[in-house]
Amino acid sequence: LRAADVAISAEAGAMNQLDRFLVRSHTTTTDAVRPRLQSYMQAVLKQDWPAMRQGLDTSEAQFVLGDLNRAVMSLTPADLGAKAQFYPEIIKYLDAINDARQARMDSVDAGLPTVLWETTLILCTVLIVLAALNDAPSRLVALGGHAIAIGVLLALTFAVDKPHRGTVSTTPAPIERVLALIQARAD
DSSP states (O other): OHHHHHHHHHHHHHHHHHHHHHHHHOOHHHHHHHHHHHHHHHHIIIIIHHHHHTTOOOHHHHHHHHHHHHHHHTOOGGGGGGGGGGHHHHHHHHHHHHHHHHHHHHTTSOOOOHHHHHHHHHHHHHHHHHHHHOOSTTHHHHHHHHHHHHHHHHHHHHHTTSTTSSSSOOOSHHHHHHHHHHHHHHO
């Protein structure tokens, strides 16, 4: 879950930085790239995010990212005029967006390590056996405590198993915030 959140924040940060360098260079060619960046961000929010919640990948957002890649890669330092020193930074942040997207999409299939599942099952089995062996007068209290422990352990394991599903999951909030910043920057 933490790694998925970091990938999302990294992608949002790279999007913000790329847009800032495109705005600073402010040429006809760089101004034409900015709407492609916004289109990619909207595709992430509208296509990727619902698909990620279902454990899927979308080709639509990947296609829009490809369009952004082609637009940025068609730029040359000469296109930036006096701001040619921004060219390496623009390429760096485009690469960062691609890398962070890959990390985010890799996290769709990620889950808890098998050893955690095995440990959970072993602990549940031990708790059940201990509850069955308990002959004390307060056996119902002990049995109830064991049942609660098993329930909490299983609930926790299921809640954090897939980073993009369920109530304990990643959110697109960093990308939404950056998209709002970029749109405000355009006005």
